[in-house]
Amino acid sequence: MKEELLSQLAEIVGEDYVSNRPEELYLYSRDPGAQKPRRADYVVMPGTVTEVQQIIMLANREKLAITPMGAGLTLSALTVPLKGGMVMDMKRMNRIIEVNEASRYAVIEAGVTQAVLRAYLEKNHSHLQHSTPESPPTATVAGNILIHGHGHLTPRYGVNSQMVNGMEIVLPTGEVCKLGSCSVSPYWFSRDPLPDLMGLFLGWLGTTGIVTKISIQLFPKPAFRDLLLFVSDSAELIPGIIAELSQINLLENCFIITQEKPKWAQQIFYIIVVSGESEAEFETKKELHNRIFQKHRDKVSPVNEEPALTQLRERFLGVPPFAATAADFRKGGGFEYTGAILPIEVIPQAWQSGIEIAHKYDLMYQLGIQLLPNGHSVMLAYSYPFNRAYEDEAERARGALDDTNRLTLELGGVVWKPELSAQKLILEKMDANTCQLIDRIKKMLDPNDIMNPGNWEVA
Amino acid sequence: MWLIRAWMEGEIKWSESLGKILYSCTTCNNCVQSCKFPFNNDIVNIIIAAREEAVANGLVMPGVARFFRNIEAYGNPYRELRENRGRWAEAMKIEPYTGQEFLFYVGCVGSFDEKGQRAAKALGELLLTAGISFGILGSAEECDGNEIHILGESRIFQMLRDRNAGLFEKAGVKKIITLSPHSYNVFRNEYPAGFEVFHYTKMLRDLIKEGKLKSTSKLNMRVTYHDPCFLGRHAGEYEAPREILKAIPGVDLVEMERNRENAFCCGGGSGNFYTDFSGGGENSPSRIRVREAYKTGANVLAVACPTCAVMLGEAIKDEGIEEKLIIKDISEIVKESAFPHNFQ
Numbered sequence: 001m002k003e004e005l006l007s008q009l010a011e012i013v014g015e016d017y018v019s020n021r022p023e024e025l026y027l028y029s030r031d032p033g034a035q036k037p038r039r040a041d042y043v044v045m046p047g048t049v050t051e052v053q054q055i056i057m058l059a060n061r062e063k064l065a066i067t068p069m070g071a072g073l074t075l076s077a078l079t080v081p082l083k084g085g086m087v088m089d090m091k092r093m094n095r096i097i098e099v100n101e102a103s104r105y106a107v108i109e110a111g112v113t114q115a116v117l118r119a120y121l122e123k124n125h126s127h128l129q130h131s132t133p134e135s136p137p138t139a140t141v142a143g144n145i146l147i148h149g150h151g152h153l154t155p156r157y158g159v160n161s162q163m164v165n166g167m168e169i170v171l172p173t174g175e176v177c178k179l180g181s182c183s184v185s186p187y188w189f190s191r192d193p194l195p196d197l198m199g200l201f202l203g204w205l206g207t208t209g210i211v212t213k214i215s216i217q218l219f220p221k222p223a224f225r226d227l228l229l230f231v232s233d234s235a236e237l238i239p240g241i242i243a244e245l246s247q248i249n250l251l252e253n254c255f256i257i258t259q260e261k262p263k264w265a266q267q268i269f270y271i272i273v274v275s276g277e278s279e280a281e282f283e284t285k286k287e288l289h290n291r292i293f294q295k296h297r298d299k300v301s302p303v304n305e306e307p308a309l310t311q312l313r314e315r316f317l318g319v320p321p322f323a324a325t326a327a328d329f330r331k332g333g334g335f336e337y338t339g340a341i342l343p344i345e346v347i348p349q350a351w352q353s354g355i356e357i358a359h360k361y362d363l364m365y366q367l368g369i370q371l372l373p374n375g376h377s378v379m380l381a382y383s384y385p386f387n388r389a390y391e392d393e394a395e396r397a398r399g400a401l402d403d404t405n406r407l408t409l410e411l412g413g414v415v416w417k418p419e420l421s422a423q424k425l426i427l428e429k430m431d432a433n434t435c436q437l438i439d440r441i442k443k444m445l446d447p448n449d450i451m452n453p454g455n456w457e458v459a
Numbered sequence: 460m461w462l463i464r465a466w467m468e469g470e471i472k473w474s475e476s477l478g479k480i481l482y483s484c485t486t487c488n489n490c491v492q493s494c495k496f497p498f499n500n501d502i503v504n505i506i507i508a509a510r511e512e513a514v515a516n517g518l519v520m521p522g523v524a525r526f527f528r529n530i531e532a533y534g535n536p537y538r539e540l541r542e543n544r545g546r547w548a549e550a551m552k553i554e555p556y557t558g559q560e561f562l563f564y565v566g567c568v569g570s571f572d573e574k575g576q577r578a579a580k581a582l583g584e585l586l587l588t589a590g591i592s593f594g595i596l597g598s599a600e601e602c603d604g605n606e607i608h609i610l611g612e613s614r615i616f617q618m619l620r621d622r623n624a625g626l627f628e629k630a631g632v633k634k635i636i637t638l639s640p641h642s643y644n645v646f647r648n649e650y651p652a653g654f655e656v657f658h659y660t661k662m663l664r665d666l667i668k669e670g671k672l673k674s675t676s677k678l679n680m681r682v683t684y685h686d687p688c689f690l691g692r693h694a695g696e697y698e699a700p701r702e703i704l705k706a707i708p709g710v711d712l713v714e715m716e717r718n719r720e721n722a723f724c725c726g727g728g729s730g731n732f733y734t735d736f737s738g739g740g741e742n743s744p745s746r747i748r749v750r751e752a753y754k755t756g757a758n759v760l761a762v763a764c765p766t767c768a769v770m771l772g773e774a775i776k777d778e779g780i781e782e783k784l785i786i787k788d789i790s791e792i793v794k795e796s797a798f799p800h801n802f803q
Contacts, residue, residue, distance in 0.1 A: 022471050026471050
């Protein structure tokens with residue numbers, strides 16, 4: 001049966017683009033995070049929308065699970081099958097179809113990576129940019145959007161899933177569907193004012209369909225850009241400073257970080273990215289932000305000392321910022337973080353508890369906040385690097401992640417891109433009717449339960 | 460990297476498919492340059508170590524095993540007789556090495572492949588014209604062992620290295636000019652100290668600057684230059700080849716989109732010019748690279764490595780653009796400019 005399915009898949013995509021060889025399945029059965037491997041039975045790489053449709057029809061006939069995958073970098077194993085079946089790797093669908101300069105959007109296929117889009121824009125539309133996440137350049141643009149990812153323009157313009165103008169979807173029953181203005185117009189310029197169907201596919205972790213094309217908003221690239229760096233010892237100050245930053249609402253990006261190693265990094269650093277089209281605008285923005293921090297000069301001071309100054313600039317000035325140059329990765333390459341989407345007022349408690357959880361599991365703390373749009377909330381990333389060679393260390397990282405996810409929910413926050421155990425915690429806490437609505441939508445769209453089954457599974 | 464680890468820990472077994480994955484790596488060094496992690500410098504070393512493990516366990520792929528056997532038995536991968544190694548120079552005035560200032564080390568591809576021989580002849584003639592004191596080892600020349608080393612056959616590599624190093628020492632070699640960046644790499648990094656090594660592009664660049672090589676005619680060429688991995692990313696030499704091309708009247712140098720540190724590999728490293736694990740299909744590295752070159756509008760694809768010449772030359776034929784884009788080694792272009800009437 002397995003070989004027959006393999007040959008049917010090969011008929012659709014060609015022999016080079018389907019595999020059940022152990023080496024390839026090994027790679028598709030895990031991700032770089034701390035979750036335990038789960039077996040994939042096949043991997044298939046479609047090159048066209050028609051091939052995606054044909055694979056879905058086959059999966060429906062055979063009741064075979066499909067787990068769609070971009071670059072597989074969620075770190076929470078969201079593209080590792082929970083119930084076997086095939087991983088549908090979208091990397092071959094990597095065309096940049098259109099860049100509309102006037103309405104500032106790009107229409108791309110699902111396998112286009114952050115690096116490719118960035119390089120393409122730099123070469124062909126150098127005054128435009130997309131919101132680029134702090135992830136490896138091989139991460140796909142669509143994958144990041146579909147998990148409500150954040151980019152370097154998020155504080156100013158929104159979470160990346162809010163920047164979607166339109167989508168082309170292959171539904172779990174095989175129909176191709178266009179969403180947004182492209183459903184009635186040749187322009188992929190807006191998701192309004194139609195019924196907003198995009199929400200049926202954003203944050204659903206591949207359980208409601210396969211996105212094959214996506215239109216994302218582009219933004220002007222400013223002529224001037226720099227960092228303002230401040231340091232403090234008090235987590236209690238964070239909500240007030242965020243409120244003041246939001247009041248003037250002029251920053252491009254904002255991080256608030258601390259980490260246990262190296263020692264200089266144990267303080268709380270504010271990294272404010274300021275940009276402007278003219279020098280006057282740029283200088284004014286810097287001045288206004290400086291004034292905010294000067295008001296707190298008894299507790300906050302500018303970063304003037306090395307190595308903090310150089311290392312923070314190296315890490316955060318680039319687009320995307322290079323986490324790897326400063327983060328305290330362990331030998332052995334294991335790394336996972338949980339992103340807590342939090343209301344502003346709980347930050348001090350979440351911060352302190354994060355440090356305690358890391359120490360409870362004999363891990364080093366690394367906390368990093370990114371401001372979310374207009375300072376209405378934050379994403380607090382609790383990172384737990386571990387050495388992949390030591391299962392006990394991975395187990396401790398998993399324990400810390402679980403505790404942190406519970407903490408997030410207890411504080412009234414929500415876990416971002418939740419791994420299976422965190423999804424269960426969320427569903428346990430979720431309003432019962434909301435759970436039922438999720439279940440009904442999934443069953444309506446995916447009657448054979450083939451799409452990344454096991455995720456958002458309502459008991 | 461994950462697969463190597465899984466294999467070492469017994470999570471997956473050796474298979475033909477795993478072998479293909481392991482041996483299709485050309486050690487182009489792009490991963491080393493691009494990776495932001497502190498272990499980046501070890502990535503290629505890890506690949507080599509895994510191949511050494513495969514050799515130690517008798518698991519090498521048949522094509523690789525054939526490559527090893529041929530090198531061990533014949534001193535070259537092509538099963539050519541040793542006495543024919545210097546035949547490319549027979550009609551030339553190049554002398555055997557007898558203590559001249561430079562040894563011109565030609566390498567296997569330069570000695571036996573037609574495209575490599577053309578480059579070797581052109582370079583030999585240029586060195587003679589410039590009055591450089593040099594000689595070749597001819598039939599005494601031995602494979603440099605670069606590919607053997609990176610394919611993990613440490614026993615044969617040690618044998619080649621010891622034999623070559625002994626030969627160089629006995630002959631009093633103090634300075635070596637290499638045709639191939641692969642030889643340049645292994646002599647610099649894996650051989651005992653005792654001699655200086657120069658890739659020929661540096662020599663030619665300096666000779667042109669010093670006025671010892673002069674152009675006598677204006678060429679009419681639009682040229683794009685392909686950076687060889689073992690000269691570029693492995694050795695950091697990006698400018699000498701470009702300076703040469705820019706110095707030739709009538710050469711219009713245009714860059715491919717991916718150049719210098721970002722240059723795309725021809726797919727020939729790690730013995731793939733012989734074992735060919737990446738194949739010759741439409742998406743093979745050499746064909747992708749040739750399409751990139753063609754896109755520039757160049758009519759000449761310049762190389763500074765005989766292995767690249769072999770790989771890209773084949774790809775040009777496979778793409779069916781041999782009448783629009785031709786491969787030339789930089790030495791051939793310089794020679795064409797210096798001796799327009801003798802050029803073949």
